[in-house]
Amino acid sequence: METNTIQTTMLGLLETLVQKSLITNEQFQQLQQDFTPTSHIDAAIDWADVRKLFFDNGVTPNFTVEPMNSANLCPTFFPVLRSINALRLQFNEDISMQSRKKRYTEILETIRKVIGYHVGAVSESGVKNIALVRNTSEANNQLSKGYKHWEGNAVLLWDENHPTNNNVWKLRATSTKKVKMFSLKDVDFFNSTDAEITKEIGDVIIDAIRQSSEKIVMLSFSEVSNISGICMPSKEIVARVRAEYPEIHIHIDGAVSWGGLEINLKEKNGVKGVDCDSFASSSHKWLMGPFETGIFYMKPERAQNFDISIHAYDGKIGFSDTIPNDTSRFELLGQRDEANIYALGQTIATHNRINGSNPKRIEERVKFLQDDLRKKLVLMAERLRVKVEHITPISQKFSNGVTVFSITTPNGAINHEKLYNDLYGEKNEKNRFAVGFIPERKGDNPHPEALRICPHIMNLPNQITAVVLKIASLIQKNHTITIEELNAVTQEEVLS
Structure with a gap:
């Protein structure tokens, strides 16, 4: 089961780090407590106890300002903050290239696997379909900056997309690189049935593709709008567009969905996923994880359609003149905060402990x-x-x-x-x-x-x-x- 696999994978990472003397035995004993097997979670859950996960033991669980703006920012689980601080102190004692290469590679590749389990995007051996980026904005900018097929064609965007997936495309548009918009203003979300609304949304998108004088080569939309709160029927949209226009790259901005919605990109627990071409999200919103830590999923066969905008150190803290053919080409970002990357895995494990046997x-x-x-x-x-x-x-x-x-x-x-x-x-x-x-x-x-x-x-x-x-x-x-x-x-x- 996906949930137990995540806990076991995180425990395995800690065992590797302590065996290679990259963390102390004391830290190992402390950190492993955060990965209780999911099977120990009861069918019922006390949400007052979940609230306590954002505070130190013994502290009254009251925020100075009660957080209710998850579409923008969430507090981080306290055990995750504690781990970040402990690991940074440990890593600060040995900043040698020798130890950094070992711990960064171990942490990066393990957390990549954990993310794959969590979002239903487990990749084939040796092929990377998830890049660890700093946030959704960075991933969105990689798309608009580097899409090779945009020249002479057009991209289709929802008018409620975040500025990094809307305005930035317009700023980079030229006379030969067009931006088209679609709006859901005429969809009656309050008086129509769910089936009628789903069909109407699909009709709007298909009509926009058909009516464009330029060939549409990308469709990009936010899974949940931070402007209106509309939650898009992503799976149905992808299936509808894919059936008529299989060559269009479909990108989903999941900044306001990951952590609040169950995400399934390819397949999870035997259930077929959304099947989009790319997906990006950040951990600091609904996932309640570390800042400046995000994910960028892309089908590996689509990755070479994009030039990269940053070319620096890779996952082994080395520079190569050769750009990876898979999605890892988008994470050549130079020096990274490996404590935050570890914390992303711990955050996901915390979600799975809360979810228990019910992923929703x-x-x-x-x-x-x-x-x-x-x-x-x-x-x-x-x-x-x-x-x-x-x-x-x-x-x-x-x-x-x-x-x-x-x-x-x-x-x-x-x-x-x-x-x-x-x-x-x-x-x-x-x-x-x-x-x-x-x-x-x-x-x-x-x-x-x-x-x-x-x-x-x-x-x-x-x-x-x-x-x-x-x-x-x-x-x-x-x-x-x-x-x-x-x-x-x-x-x-x-x-x-």
Whole structure:
């Protein structure tokens, strides 16, 4: 099973490091405790205990500012931070090339395997289909900077892509390298069935490909929009496009999905994956891992279609004039932080311990918290007689954790940027929240300014109660909504 394989692989890495005297016996004893076999995880899980994973033992699990902006940044698991610090101190004692080559190679190649298990992208022996990059932005830039087939053709992008997968393409476009856009503004996410929505999205993309005067050679979209919270039906999109246009390179930006959604790129646990040509993500968002550590998956046979933008040290801390033919060509980035790369594997192992025998446990929890937030906003809207307009679809298929909404009072729209700042509050103030603000969008696909709240597994329903209660107080100081009323919403969900 994938989960136990990951734990065993990480333990094997530690055994190799201690055998080669790259970590001490004391460090080995400490670090191995983080890889409890997944079979020891009970079928039920106490989410209050999961919250404690973000704090040192014995520390009251309260954040100075409650994190609810997972689409931008998440806190890192405390044991992962502890390992990073311990390994950096150890590695700092021996900075020789001899030891660095040994430990970097061992760590890099083992974590590459762990990532492959986790995202369903185990590669053939000797072929690398995953590059360890610094973040999604770096991977996205590798695509737009180096795509050899772009000349004389066009790429097709979703208009809700992140700027590194949208604006950057436009900045690099020329008279012979075109950018085409598609929009989902006419898709009715609130009144159509999931099947109808899936078909409509596919129709929009296929129509854009057919109507382009230039040949479309790449389709690129965010799996989850950080602007609207729309969760794209990636597997269905890939299958639809692949059936009619097999030569198009399909790239998925997974910055806002990895860690909140179960990812399966090729095959996992006997289930066929999405089958996209490339996928990129970062560990500092929903994965709750180390900063400046990301992944770039690409089918090896597609890798040679891209020139690289950085050519420095490889995984063995050596320079070669020959560029690898596989996906590892994108990680020739020079000196790396091997403690962070190790920490990425530990983060993945932590996810798998939480998931236990259910690979979708975290995803289901994210959807539960999102639904809890929505229902509490409904109660608030009814009591305050305000309108909460959801920009994010309500369907669980087309949303996953990112909730974008705007509030209108009888006196008109509120100032959402002020609300965003007031929720953050002042130093020493109780109940402070890190959420997101979405500016007003104009043009062909307009949206009002909005608030974005993205709860994750470090949050409990009582924190969602607290943020809704603070929103209510900022809108109407003398409201009569109580904590008990809002908490009762969660109890009804648990019982239903």
